[in-house]
Structures are given as structure tokens and as C-alpha cells.
Amino acid sequence: MSLFLALVLLLPSSLCHRTKAQWHTCDSGFSISATAMARNITHCRKLQTLGAELGINNYSTTPNSSTSIDVVFSALPPTPQGWIAWGVNPGRHPQMVGTRALIAFNQPSGMPVVNTYNVTADTRRGCKLEPSTIEVGVANKAANYSDETGRLTMAARLTLPPEYNVSKLNHVWQVGPRVVGTVPLAHAKTLHNFDSKETMDLESGVGHSQRHHDIGLREAHGILSVIGWGTLLPIGVIVSRYFRGSPIDTKNKWFYAHVGIQILAFSLGVAAWGIGLSLMERSGQYRAFMGHRIVGILIFCLATLQVMALWLKPKMLDKYRKYWNIYHHFVGYSLIVLIIVNIFKGYAILKPAPRWKWAYIGILIGLSCVALGLEISIWFVFLKPDDKKAQTNASDPSKTSNPN
The missing domain is CATH 2.60.40 (Immunoglobulin-like)
Structure with missing residues (x-):
């Protein structure tokens, strides 16, 4: 993972090399x-x-x-x-x-x-x-x-x-x-x-000027945010929602996949958040882009709470486990909404080439299609046993209860 982080951080810096201006x-x-x-x-x-x-x-x-x-x-x-x-x-x-x-x-x-x-x-x-x-x-x-x-x-x-x-x-x-x-x-x-x-x-x-260096940091901030918060975190939610208890899941592998993906997403997201704080400190413009910064801090806090679930969640038979599950799911889905909103706020600030914005829109459409397909399959499986049961009862009168 450290090698991946290094490549992500070095790539924007290499792209943002500029020839120094001089008198003409x-x-x-x-x-x-x-x-x-x-x-x-x-x-x-x-x-x-x-x-x-x-x-x-x-x-x-x-x-x-x-x-x-x-x-x-x-x-x-x-x-x-x-x-x-x-x-x-x-x-x-x-x-x-x-x-x-x-x-x-x-x-x-x-x-x-x-x-x-x-x-x-x-x-x-x-x-x-x-x-x-x-x-x-x-x-x-x-x-x-x-x-x-x-x-x-x-x-x-x-x-x-x-x-x-x-x-x-x-x-x-x-x-x-x-x-x-x-x-x-x-x-x-x-x-x-x-x-x-x-x-x-x-x-x-x-x-x-520090602008050339800042361009690299801004691009790294955006790339890490899109990969960590905007892509991996929703994938982790999809794994938890649709693969838990599925026929292809054995020995709770969905849980380890969910935790692993979310920890990686959190790590990349925190790196992006730290770069954002560094950029704010370097510029001295603490009042600029206030909405983007506030939402970013909220995302970091809520994501930290979600990761803390590894140590703080109640036991399976605890009477509070049901309420904790509701809270955990609500915070997770709220995070996805906040992340998407803030990423588009970031696009409005950085104003990159339109292809980058459309690339992320394509990622969101792809993830939405996957989630929709899996949701339909879940409901299909959920309803199918009832249909079979009704057909069985209709063909075997002995299994039908006699009111008399």
C-alpha cells in the first residue's frame, strides 16, 4: 500500500513540472x-x-x-x-x-x-x-x-x-x-x-512560487479523495450489503473483505484530508472554500467513527446490537452522500479538465448499476421461496390446513 501511495503522490508532481517563465x-x-x-x-x-x-x-x-x-x-x-x-x-x-x-x-x-x-x-x-x-x-x-x-x-x-x-x-x-x-x-x-x-x-x-508544488499536492488531494473516499468506500458498502450471507460467501469472508476495503479507503482518504489541511496552512486562506473544508472535516470524523466500530461494536447477543446496526448503516450511507457532494465541490474548486469529472461520473454510474443489479437479485431470491411454497401447497392438499 505504501508503494501505491508513493506512486499516487509522485505522479501529479511529475505532471505539474513547468518551464520557468523569463523575460522575452x-x-x-x-x-x-x-x-x-x-x-x-x-x-x-x-x-x-x-x-x-x-x-x-x-x-x-x-x-x-x-x-x-x-x-x-x-x-x-x-x-x-x-x-x-x-x-x-x-x-x-x-x-x-x-x-x-x-x-x-x-x-x-x-x-x-x-x-x-x-x-x-x-x-x-x-x-x-x-x-x-x-x-x-x-x-x-x-x-x-x-x-x-x-x-x-x-x-x-x-x-x-x-x-x-x-x-x-x-x-x-x-x-x-x-x-x-x-x-x-x-x-x-x-x-x-x-x-x-x-x-x-x-x-x-x-x-x-509555491504554485507549481501546490498543483501537485492539489492533484494528489483530488486523486486520493476520489480513489479512497469516492470509490473504495462505496465498494466496501456494496460488499457488506450484498455479499453477507450469499451462497458464494463462506466463513464470513464478506466481513474480512468489507473491513479490508474500508481500512484501505480510510487510509487513502485520511492522506487526502491531511494534504488538504497542508494546502490550507500553506496558502493562509482559512476563510476560502469554507463549505468544502467543513464537509471534509465532517467526513473524516464520521469515517473515523465507522472504523472505530472494529473495537466498539456490541457483541452479537447484546441487546443494543440492533440499535448499533441501525446507527452504523445510517452513518455509512450518509458518508457516501457527503463524499459525493464534496468531491464535486472539489471539482468546482480545482476546475480540472472535464474528462476527470466525467470519469468519476462514470465510476458512480458503474457502482450504481452494480448495486441495482445486486439489489434486484436479492429481492428475486427473497421472493422466490414463497412462490415455490405456494406451488407446493397447491399441488399437495394434505399440506393445506383444514379449518374443520
Whole structure:
């Protein structure tokens, strides 16, 4: 089983290997090249999320001094009334809190504008993000909106203080739906929005982020959940429901098969649950995907209770055994419903290729057909003896009771 787990964990990581982005010449392949704000931009690159592009010119810097750089940033806001943002963070890690940002949006007059903002922890708590001065020098601000493409582009000359390491520059970008006055409203809570951050070498343009590693963990989380919770656990229920006491079952083999399958399902499911907790801790987005997380915790708790049945179930002749059986079956069937719901919640979050979702739908249809066929066979066997008995009584009058 450990070998199987290792293969499942390593496969997504190998699939998610990506070529590192770096600076390219700003040719016709970039939206930035089509705007008058290119300002002799010489280096361009496409960022990893939100269809964003970043361009700079040759910057000037000396040891223990500030760095001057011309920046152009372009992205597609969700609506024409939306906003785009790009900023730098002097902290140890690229993150929203602590970012000194430039945010561009269309004013009611239709004229785009660029303001500076200091994103603090209060912003994460839901407080309004008002324009403010920042310690990064900002000059020559300008913005442009394309009616044809719907893209917003903004440009500025930045003067970075010495504490900003140009070889490990933390930068963050974002898009949002609306602006009220000069206050941008919250952006969408999708993985693409949360992944819009990295540490970049300003000279080479190579960016490093935990996103590539997180993609592997997310895929492992999804694969283990589908195999463990979503496939093996229902198979274990089918074994218990339809093979107990069947003609092909001898010496209670159904019980050992049921327990073995459920322990394997629980092991894979717990591995998936642990990876999910790790992803939540790494992202710091504790309020994101709350429904998926709550259902996942409930599944883990109920599944743990089911496994504890190996030690806690009453003896066969115990008077409480009947009520325990009702509880055990109810929790088991409830688990299947919760698992299916949560797996589809996971698909909505990860947004994988449609074939993965349809593959699981195919698994569910297959298991349902098997269960339905076995259910029909059980009822057929249950009703068949009564028919035989009635036929026997009809053919042998001596076996019919005489009311007299």
C-alpha cells in the first residue's frame, strides 16, 4: 500500500513540472506591445495566472541604493467596471498583506486612473482599501482601457528603496469586479486569484512560487479523495450489503473483505484530508472554500467513527446490537452522500479538465448499476421461496390446513 501511495503522490508532481517563465522581447505576442504606454519597454513576460502580463525596461541600481524601474502591467478585469492591481512586497514572502500596490480602474467618466494603496491585514478582514501614500516612489502614472479587448493596462516609474531585493522581488497581482468611488471591492475567491503571487529575479525575469508544488499536492488531494473516499468506500458498502450471507460467501469472508476495503479507503482518504489541511496552512486562506473544508472535516470524523466500530461494536447477543446496526448503516450511507457532494465541490474548486469529472461520473454510474443489479437479485431470491411454497401447497392438499 505504501508503494501505491508513493506512486499516487509522485505522479501529479511529475505532471505539474513547468518551464520557468523569463523575460522575452515585447513583440506582437504581448498585449503590452499594442499600447502606447509601452514606454520603450524592453522585457515582457506572461504571468502564471489571470491572463496577466508584466513588462519592464532596463533598470538602474547600485549597491545599498534605490532602484528605478519603468513598469507596465496589463490584465483583463472581470467587468468593464473592474480593477487590476500589481504591487511589490518587502516581506519575506509574496503575499497580499504588506503589498504596496498600484490599482487601475475606469472612472465613471470613462477615464482610467491609477492610485497607490497599502494593503494591510485590515484589508483581509474586510475593511475598505482606501488610496494611500507608500514608501515606494511612484511617478508618471498612467492607465489605458481597450474597448476592443477589455484589457486594462497601467504604467508607472517606480523607485524601490534599498530593502527591496531586486534578485528576489516579491510581487503580487490581482483583478476585481468593481470599484466604489476609489475603493476596490473584493476579488473572487478562486485558486487563480490566490495563486497570483511569486518571487522574481528582476534581471532574468524568472519567477519562483509555491504554485507549481501546490498543483501537485492539489492533484494528489483530488486523486486520493476520489480513489479512497469516492470509490473504495462505496465498494466496501456494496460488499457488506450484498455479499453477507450469499451462497458464494463462506466463513464470513464478506466481513474480512468489507473491513479490508474500508481500512484501505480510510487510509487513502485520511492522506487526502491531511494534504488538504497542508494546502490550507500553506496558502493562509482559512476563510476560502469554507463549505468544502467543513464537509471534509465532517467526513473524516464520521469515517473515523465507522472504523472505530472494529473495537466498539456490541457483541452479537447484546441487546443494543440492533440499535448499533441501525446507527452504523445510517452513518455509512450518509458518508457516501457527503463524499459525493464534496468531491464535486472539489471539482468546482480545482476546475480540472472535464474528462476527470466525467470519469468519476462514470465510476458512480458503474457502482450504481452494480448495486441495482445486486439489489434486484436479492429481492428475486427473497421472493422466490414463497412462490415455490405456494406451488407446493397447491399441488399437495394434505399440506393445506383444514379449518374443520
